[in-house]
Amino acid sequence: MKKIINDREDLVPELLEGFSLAYSDAIRIIDDRIVVRRSPKPDGKVALVTLGGSGHEPALSGFVGTGLLDTSVPGEIFAAPGPDRCVRALQMSDRGAGVLFLVLNHAGDVLTANYATERVTASGLNARMIVVNDDIASGAPEQKENRRGLVGILPVIKIAGAAAEAGLPLDVVADLAEAVVDNTRTLGVGFREASHPVTGASPLTIPENSMVVGMGQHGERTGETFAMTNADSLAEMMVSRLVEDLGVSRGDELLVLLNGAGATSLMELFIVFRQVWRSCVDRGITVARSKIGEFVTAQEQAGFQINITRLTPEMKKHWDAPCSAPFFPTIFPPNDPE
Numbered sequence: 001m002k003k004i005i006n007d008r009e010d011l012v013p014e015l016l017e018g019f020s021l022a023y024s025d026a027i028r029i030i031d032d033r034i035v036v037r038r039s040p041k042p043d044g045k046v047a048l049v050t051l052g053g054s055g056h057e058p059a060l061s062g063f064v065g066t067g068l069l070d071t072s073v074p075g076e077i078f079a080a081p082g083p084d085r086c087v088r089a090l091q092m093s094d095r096g097a098g099v100l101f102l103v104l105n106h107a108g109d110v111l112t113a114n115y116a117t118e119r120v121t122a123s124g125l126n127a128r129m130i131v132v133n134d135d136i137a138s139g140a141p142e143q144k145e146n147r148r149g150l151v152g153i154l155p156v157i158k159i160a161g162a163a164a165e166a167g168l169p170l171d172v173v174a175d176l177a178e179a180v181v182d183n184t185r186t187l188g189v190g191f192r193e194a195s196h197p198v199t200g201a202s203p204l205t206i207p208e209n210s211m212v213v214g215m216g217q218h219g220e221r222t223g224e225t226f227a228m229t230n231a232d233s234l235a236e237m238m239v240s241r242l243v244e245d246l247g248v249s250r251g252d253e254l255l256v257l258l259n260g261a262g263a264t265s266l267m268e269l270f271i272v273f274r275q276v277w278r279s280c281v282d283r284g285i286t287v288a289r290s291k292i293g294e295f296v297t298a299q300e301q302a303g304f305q306i307n308i309t310r311l312t313p314e315m316k317k318h319w320d321a322p323c324s325a326p327f328f329p330t331i332f333p334p335n336d337p338e
Contacts, residue, residue, distance in 0.1 A: 008198045012054045012076055019061065023326040027064050033081075034089050035061040035072040046164040046173045047071065047093040048157065050102045051086055051109060053078045055197060056217065058327030059296040063154070065325025068161040069102075077198055078218055080108035086116035090127055098126035098170035100177060102156055104149030105133040106217075128174040132156055134186040134307065136245045137214030137223045148216050151259040151296045152184040155309045155319070158328070162318035176314070184309040185246045187238050190215035191228070192263065194301035213237065215261075215303055217296060231268070235275035238306050243283065248310060250284030255319060257290070257307040262297035264304050269293075276306060289319055291329050 005011055013033065020029045028038055041047060051073040052060045061072040071093045075081035090099050099120075103113040110131060117129045133144055134152025160177040168176075190212045193202045203220065206212055211234075214223015248254065256276060258269045269292050280287050288311055296305075311319070323331055 003197050005197065011198060012074065015054065015057070016061075016074065019057075019326075026324065026326050027061070031088055031092070032085060033074060034085060034092075035064050035074065036093070037064055037066070037070055039066075041070055041095050041165070043095045044097050045095055045167055046097045046170045047095055047099045048102060048161050048164055049073070049086075049089055049093050049099055050153070050157070051075065051081055051089075051113060052104060053080060053108075055299060056296050058294070060153070062327030063157055063325050065323065065328065067165045067321055067323030068157055068325045068328055077196060080106070080112045083112045083115045083119070086112055087119050090116060090120045091123075091125060094125055098128070100160060100164065100170065100174050101127055101129040102153060102160070102177065103129060103131050104153055104217075105131050105145075105147060106149060109149075126170060128170060130156070130174060130177045130181060132181055134181070134184045135216065136185050136187050136241060138216065138220070141245060148220070150186040150188060150217055151257055151305050151307050152181070152186045152309070154257060154295055155184055155255055155307070155315075156180045158323065159315050159318040161323065162321035165321070165323075166318075176318070179312070180309060180315060183246070183311075183315075184307060185242050186305050186307040187213070187242055188215040188217075188261070188303060188305040189213045189234065189238065190261065190301060190303035192300070192302035194218070194262065194298040197299055211303070217298055231271045232275045235272045235306075236279050239276055239279040242306060242308050243280075243285065246308060246310060248283070248285055248308070251286075253286045253288035253311045253316070254280065255289040255309040255311055255315075256280070256287050257295070257305075257309075258292040259296055259305040259307065260294040261301040261303040261305070262294065263300045263302040266292070269304060272304065272306075288316065293329060295327075
């Protein structure tokens with residue numbers, strides 16, 4: 001393992017310092033490593049807060065900005081932050097209209113978030129917590145509460161963030177976020193495992209010429225091991241599983257995200273997306289919106305995630321709304337036919 005770092009104990013503070021220096025026009029670090037918007041949201045609007053381990057850059061702090069997150073609380077590498085920092089983040093983020101707490105479904109994140117939410121609501125803060133559980137490989141459809149959270153948090157952040165920026169009340173923003181969670185599914189595949197940048201440890205070993213379909217964000221393995229195949233076959237397999245699990249019908253419109261895991265080239269992702277698009281068209285499904293890139297990574301893990309979100313007109317409107325954050329891809333005006 002080759003990593004360009006200094007003292008291992010300083011890894012997270014140094015990466016946050018570099019991030020804040022590079023994007024000082026958009027974000028700043030306050031109060032013991034809490035990432036906030038450089039220009040706070042106006043009073044009277046709902047705030048969006050999240051938490052999560054470091055080591056998945058640009059997630060999640062890279063999505064702090066206008067029309068997206070107000071605050072991100074990063075933890076240590078692959079570990080949730082402490083609840084006290086989350087309590088402070090929730091309290092300081094409130095602009096008088098309440099706070100929506102978006103949480104990926106990982107045990108440490110949920111435990112911390114539950115405790116922090118209970119504390120702030122007991123003190124009178126109007127807060128709602130939404131758990132994102134989009135990974136179809138980690139639980140049966142009837143046990144969705146057991147499913148992990150993956151890149152499916154990004155459409156939730158974007159759509160709920162736009163609704164909050166528009167001044168909608170907390171219950172409306174939270175209900176919309178829950179609707180996005182209900183309509184989003186993700187499936188990941190891994191070709192080479194990640195390693196912890198401090199310890200060098202890997203959660204699993206993927207054999208040569210093999211791939212794991214059903215790979216979690218930290219290398220958790222709940223899927224099947226297959227022999228390596230070509231891009232078209234892999235994309236068709238993954239799309240088939242995703243649309244079946246979500247119950248996508250002919251005529252539905254989808255947002256499709258391809259998320260590189262950290263060591264997969266854009267060349268490969270574009271080749272995969274070509275077949276994802278074709279597989280949808282063959283089923284009479286419209287890819288209405290799409291984004292390709294590295295959004296939630298795991299160091300040098302090779303692989304990617306396909307995320308699909310069934311769009312309603314309201315969701316599509318908020319997805320298309322303007323936004324600005326260090327690492328959220330620019331939203332261009334849609335070219336939908338009249």
